[in-house]
Amino acid sequence: MSDIALLRTGIELPMKGEVVYFNYFWLRDNCSSSWDNSTQERTFDILAEADDMHATSACIKNESLEVIWSDGFQSRYDLNWLSRWHKGDNHGDLAVRARATWYGDHYQNMARFTYDDVIANPPSVADWAEAILDEGVALIQGMPNSNEGLKTLCELFGVVRPSFSGYTFDVKSKANPENLSYTDKALELHTDLPAEELAPGLQFLHCRINDAEGGNSLFVDATTVANALKQNYPEYFRILTEYEVPYRYTTDYQDVRAKQRIIELDPNNGEVSGIHFSQHLADVFDLSQRKMDIFYPAFRKFGQMLQDPQYLMTFRLNAGECIVFDNHRIAHGRSAFIKGSGARHLRGCYVDRGELRSVYRVLRAKYPKVEVVTPHQSAIEL
């Protein structure tokens, strides 16, 4: 095995049977002394270092790499810590989890929690967050019939994130609607607000009243559908992951525009992570007309697959329930009401997914998952 080599730009050292390389600037920037102990923020300024900053000596002692820098400063790095970064394991991330595919029959198995439970028990918040990370959707039951109840629920994950509609929005349907937002018409499957540069991450829909007949909620795991498209129509899948199309929302005082890919891929692993899909906010698509020849068949096929009953979960959202879902992963809509049959009021708002993941990392580290062992499993182990 070779010894440590001090090169012009970095250090080569033996590690677990191979020779690995670390850049001088990276090492100096990430010396343990670079972080403030109380804030845990970096206080070291790599910009102020000399252009030719380098190590003058380095050795391995007590499972650590010890380095003396050209200005005389000394640093020490745990070899296991260096190995993790060399392998790309980084900090590790509890919030990067395998997505659990679901289909149209998911309603009975959808994760359910009560408001009182999650308010009182942080481990239940960890379980709730985990259900949303894995399945993209969970139901909170026993909600108080108040605006404050929804706000309190949201704040278990983070602050309410405003959109171009404000901090919250109301979806109301009345027996005698006085304007279009109060109609009894069906709402086609969509994800919310793709016209925003960053479409909202997590959506909360709190059902305050539902006396109407009809008006069932429609939810689809779009990652399941996109993966089926990838398998059966790979060229369509490629088009929808590569082409960007415009979305737009306009009022008398707003003109919100953004371009999005219909199918999003997860930068962590290249898997399908979500979609941007809304026919009512789709602007005039501006691809070249030749590209329309392939784009529209792909777009139509994917949209038709979203509506396929094998993928479509249909259920009634009841007063006192709040459905919480990943707005990038889950397409949602509703069927039409029976005209004049009664009132329906949903109050909604958004929280960023980054806040969900942050809460999950902290709570799951503090409250590790308790695996439930069935009597049958116990007997086998005994």
Ligand SMILES: [Fe+2]
């Ligand atoms: Fe919506």
